[in-house]
Amino acid sequence: MRVTRQRKAILQVLRRAHAHLTADEVYAAVRAEVPRISLGTVYRNLEILATMGLIQKITTGLGPMRFDGNPERHVHLRCERCGTLEDLPMKKPFNPQEYVDPSLGHVVRGVVVEFHGLCRRCAAESGV
């Protein structure tokens, strides 16, 4: 894999970002550094970086995909009030085998867990 200016800039944007960005947000941010980059290149690189495990691709079922510069395993909280997607530390790792009976013939290799509720700010503002 070649290290291009575009690829470096995309990775940098994601690593520096506080929130988890959409492809379009990445595009906008990277343009500050590489003005002539195209949206197609952004998509291509996000796909490649995710496949290589350098970033994470998060599909949430609400709006477009988002990308997370943190490749470590962690879970997300989707705020029902403001729509943001933020990291959530887990008390203990999630073990699929606790929940699924392996004798039924299928094979469980992994699991995607996404919490939803209220983020810190919205919980405070709505006085919950």
Place this chain on the structure above:
Amino acid sequence: MRVTRQRKAILQVLRRAHAHLTADEVYAAVRAEVPRISLGTVYRNLEILATMGLIQKITTGLGPMRFDGNPERHVHLRCERCGTLEDLPMKKPFNPQEYVDPSLGHVVRGVVVEFHGLCRRCAAESGV
């Protein structure tokens, strides 16, 4: 809410389906019964039925949304080999509080859990 021919047919297709269908698959199936139904009507009704809790809308991050005629809470297994989405019985219920620390200010109201791996048929065929 009115009980139209279209709405009844859509619900019936989803309740009879073994797998969890995309809007397009529902459209194709319903056309056998209501040939002049439009895709827009299918989408509108799927949205309404899901909001009313009669069906479930499942966004999986791979391909288009899928719809589940079973409104009860249960989890799904996405087969990495053939792409189907099927129901998975759980040994015990999933309790978010076991995993997430409630003292951090946010509020967890629910969780979406999706397993991935191999469905029965693919597990058997690939000899795992």
Place this chain on the structure above:
DNA sequence: TTGAGTGCAAAACATTTGCACTGAT
């Protein structure tokens, strides 16, 4: 030097919407 990567523009795909008409109540 050379082919992986790029920019551009068009295409593909899923979903939503405006509008005049229809049919369930």
Place this chain on the structure above:
DNA sequence: ATCAGTGCAAATGTTTTGCACTCAA
């Protein structure tokens, strides 16, 4: 009779792709 629901077609928004060109190795 009324208006929620429908069919149609166009619009929207996201993501992918073909192709000629560029530049990292």
